Amino acid sequence: MKLTKTSKVAIVLGILPAFILYVVFAIYPILQSFYYSVMEWNGFNEMTFIGLDNFKKLFSDPLFWNSVKNNIYVVLASVLGQVPIALFIALLLNRKIRGAKLFRTIGFLPVVLSTVVISLTWSLIYNSRNGLINEVLRTVGLDSLAQNWLGDTKWTMIAVLVVVIWQFVGLYMIIFLAALQNVPGEVLEAAKMDGASEWATTWKITVPMIWDTILVAVILCISGSLKTFDLIYVMTNGGPAHSTDVMALYMFNETFSKLQYGYGSAVSVFIFFFSLILIAVVNKVLGKKMI
């Protein structure tokens, strides 16, 4: 009895420093932006209470909905692009193939690179006059396929999404590989003895056994893509003509270049609830509570 009591105190005391840090640097700022979101404030002057006007303005701004739409594209591209591709590569690399280590390193490389480096490199690759893609297309006589990838609003979002997928495939690949290595060998062996084909083993045994990991990956994917910012900021800054604007970028520009701290806070409050709801829905749909 006495022991549990002291250990409780010890637990509280032990948690306290981390807890205080978390409250001061995470919880408090979130509550503060709730407060700012009902204010009109340019960052310098006195704040004035304006109720829900910021949200009214937000919901009636077509540029905002445009950024939501683009953000959903990013989420879809991440979930439907990154996860399956990463799973496929991980399944391949999990077999005994020559140079698996090398491929693994190559696959993981983009994750280690700084986003700014990635963005600038891809901007060069996409350049319409002397970028790699158009040069290759022209060299093989496919001039008609060469596009102004980052300059033409028809293509910018697609061009950006390709980079988004490319950047994080490696991360999920490593996560899946780790999970695959934990699939017990005897189960696979048993399947083999029963005469199951490779295809059946993969779909009926391997994938179900790492399903939990796949769910975690999907949720990481969604929350990561909802706050995507750096890559697009450097590559296109949301342009041209807002064609690659996403929510975080919209919030940043409204807050800092137009000096609307109140309005910007309203945008972040929206992003907060939007992510929360989306993740709750995914958790429900995919069945298990993972995070």
Added chain:
Amino acid sequence: MKKLGFILMAAVMLLALAACGGKDEESKGSSKDGAIELNLWTDWTEDRPENTLSKDIIAKFNEEHEDIQVKIEEIPHDQYETKLRTQAAGNQLPDLMRVWPGARTAPLAEGGAILPLNPIIDNWEGVIPDSILQDYAVDGNYYAIPGNVSITSLIYYNKEMLKEVGYDEFPATYAEFKELVKALDEKGITPIALGNKAIWPLQSVYISTIGDRFTGSDFLNKALNGEASFEDPQFVSALSVIDELTKMNAFNEDMNTLDEAQSRNEFIKGTSAMHFAGSWAIGPILDSVENADNIGVAPFPSFEGGNGDQAKIAGVAGGGIAVSSQLSEEEQEAAFTFLKYYYDEELYQGLIKANIIVPADVEMDDSIPQIFQDANSYVKGGLAPVYDATLTPELTDIINNGLQSITLGDKTPEQLAKEMQKEAESK
């Protein structure tokens, strides 16, 4: 015993946390030897002669003044204003900071974050014309002393390429200019190198002057006050110039994916015949171009039927340093001493040598390059307001994005004008 250990550990961790907060307080204010320490935020990260000059003057000031020490903190230009605004919102401005004039200083001044310099403004009477000092004034109070004048609209051209298509002189009217663009395009030469990824060049460089030639210099303030409308046909004509030039293939096709410096490099490399940029490009172009005599500089052509003065060029004072309003009286005095020392003959003379146009009248000798002397002489035609220094941040954002949409064919000049008017009326 065990319990005590935990309490001790927790206490130590809390102390460590508290220590993070405490340090700041100590470092602010006076340093060990009793000298007043002033923090100055600048964007002097690039290795340019004017930056070195400013730093040298400050180093010299620190040497000569034992009781005042100015400490420089450098922040890259593109992040500078964002950082400043964020700090201002948190009430944590540095003691001294680089600021840009007009609408970009106004929020700081109106919020009472920076100190009026009225008590010491007489120091520059007769040295800097009041019309230029006014650029840093908000509601009759002066908030910074201009160090330079930045002309935002000049045309740099490659003389050889112009000769190839039969032009010895740069065309003086817009009609002739269009002929030149057509001739260059037919020859397969990109007429103008434009880098509009950051979306301000078309507005700041192009429309500031083109707009002024069509509408006259009072227009912007009138439109902001509701006495004029952005849907004015003259203003729409100005926006239409961008539309027309785009359709004539005047710009490189990757204009929306290059930034300003990249497009300047294209011009320096000789892949295009012209580059429109402000006086900030003089130094870099002279430094990197192979044959400086091959580069000419011209004012914008005149636009027929425009209401404005066809000789004016958009320009604005720059290089100002503002003083935080949170300083103690003693620190204020120190800051004033510093400003008086800094904005003096040595700075202006040095800037001229670095090819920077200055607000003060300074004599020039023959060692100054021709391009610079030409550019400097265009200032005599008078300065027109620069759009992003005059418009509200919201309107600047709309016109920046709108001009880009025009080049993409997503918007017409009329639509953009309408959108701007709507925003202006909503205030």
